[in-house]
Amino acid sequence: ALIICPHAWTPWYGIYGANSGYDSLEEAFGNLAKYILAVETGLSSSPAMNWRISDLDRRAIVSFSDAHSPKKLGREATVFSGNFKDEVTFNDIAGAISERFLGKNSGRLKISYTIEFHPEEGKYHYTGHRSCKVVQSPEETRTKGIICHVCGKSLTVGVEHRVDELAHGREPLKAVKKISEHGVVGYYHPTDPTRPPYIMTVPLHEILAEALSTGVASKKVDALYESLITEFGTEFNVLLKTDLEAVAKTAGERVVEGLKKVRSGEIVVNPGYDGVFGVVKIWPSPDEKKDATVRSNQPSLF
Ligand SMILES: [Zn+2]
Ligand SMILES: [Zn+2]
Structure with a gap:
C-alpha cells in the first residue's frame, strides 16, 4: 500500500490543518508515521511552502486532483517520467513516490514535476471569516491575532499562516524560476536538486x-x-x-x-480565505493590481 495525506493543510481535515490538533506526522501517527511517505499539497499551498517543513524533508510532495465534480478533475497533478514502452504499474508509481523516504526506487518512474494552482487561489490561503468579511494576511495575523473583530470568535486560520507556524523559524524559500520552450515558468528548489520542480496554472x-x-x-x-x-x-x-x-x-x-x-505567471490573485476561493485576474484593473500587491505579502518567491 501507499499512504499519502491528501490536502495536508486544509484547516478542518488536513493533517497539518490549523484545527487538526497535530503539528507533525509523528504526533498524529506515532510509530506508524514511517508509513506516510508523501503528502499532497492541496490547492492552498505550493511545494515551496512545503519545502520549509522539516517533517517533509524526507517525504515526497505531490499534487492530485479533486474528484468532487468532473469539471474539476485534473486541477492539480503529479507528472511522472520514465523510459519504457509497456504499461505503467502500481509499483512504478509507488516506487517513484517512496524514493525520497526509502532512498531507493523499486519502480521505473521518477516524479518529474507537479502541476499546481496558484496557492492564493485555494479556499484557505489567508486567515479570515467568510460571513464577517474579515480577511488577514499572515503579517496582519501576527499583529492582530486570530480572534475575529466582528463576531469575537476564532478566525479560520489560513494555510500560509499555518505553514509559517510549522516552519519553526525556517525562512521562506526563494524558488528559482526557469522558463520552458513553451513559455511556462518552472519553480525549482534553490539548493536541493532532488526536489521535483513545479509549475502553476489556472483552469x-x-x-x-x-x-x-x-x-x-x-x-x-x-x-x-x-x-x-x-x-x-x-x-x-x-x-x-x-x-x-x-x-x-x-x-x-x-x-x-x-x-x-x-x-x-504575470497575473494577479486575490487570496482565498475561510472557504472562499481566491480570484485570478489576468487583466487586473489598476485598483485590483494595487489591492493585490498590498494583500499579497506572500513571502516573495523571487
Ligand atoms: Zn497541490
Ligand atoms: Zn467573525
Missing part, C-alpha cells in the same frame, strides 16, 4: 471567461473550451504545451494573450 475555463468577459459557467466559454480540447487533445496541452499561434486561429488573440500571461 482553462477561468482564462476563457476572463478573455471573453463572461461567466465561467457560460455557454460561450463551454463551447470554446470544447473546440479547443477537440483540436488540441487535453486541457493541459492547451495550458502548457500547444503552440500559441495555432491556438490563436481557434480562440483569437485575447485568449492567446491570457494563456501567455498564465504561462509566464
Whole structure:
C-alpha cells in the first residue's frame, strides 16, 4: 500500500490543518508515521511552502486532483517520467513516490514535476471569516491575532499562516524560476536538486471567461473550451504545451494573450480565505493590481 495525506493543510481535515490538533506526522501517527511517505499539497499551498517543513524533508510532495465534480478533475497533478514502452504499474508509481523516504526506487518512474494552482487561489490561503468579511494576511495575523473583530470568535486560520507556524523559524524559500520552450515558468528548489520542480496554472475555463468577459459557467466559454480540447487533445496541452499561434486561429488573440500571461505567471490573485476561493485576474484593473500587491505579502518567491 501507499499512504499519502491528501490536502495536508486544509484547516478542518488536513493533517497539518490549523484545527487538526497535530503539528507533525509523528504526533498524529506515532510509530506508524514511517508509513506516510508523501503528502499532497492541496490547492492552498505550493511545494515551496512545503519545502520549509522539516517533517517533509524526507517525504515526497505531490499534487492530485479533486474528484468532487468532473469539471474539476485534473486541477492539480503529479507528472511522472520514465523510459519504457509497456504499461505503467502500481509499483512504478509507488516506487517513484517512496524514493525520497526509502532512498531507493523499486519502480521505473521518477516524479518529474507537479502541476499546481496558484496557492492564493485555494479556499484557505489567508486567515479570515467568510460571513464577517474579515480577511488577514499572515503579517496582519501576527499583529492582530486570530480572534475575529466582528463576531469575537476564532478566525479560520489560513494555510500560509499555518505553514509559517510549522516552519519553526525556517525562512521562506526563494524558488528559482526557469522558463520552458513553451513559455511556462518552472519553480525549482534553490539548493536541493532532488526536489521535483513545479509549475502553476489556472483552469482553462477561468482564462476563457476572463478573455471573453463572461461567466465561467457560460455557454460561450463551454463551447470554446470544447473546440479547443477537440483540436488540441487535453486541457493541459492547451495550458502548457500547444503552440500559441495555432491556438490563436481557434480562440483569437485575447485568449492567446491570457494563456501567455498564465504561462509566464504575470497575473494577479486575490487570496482565498475561510472557504472562499481566491480570484485570478489576468487583466487586473489598476485598483485590483494595487489591492493585490498590498494583500499579497506572500513571502516573495523571487
Ligand atoms: Zn497541490
Ligand atoms: Zn467573525
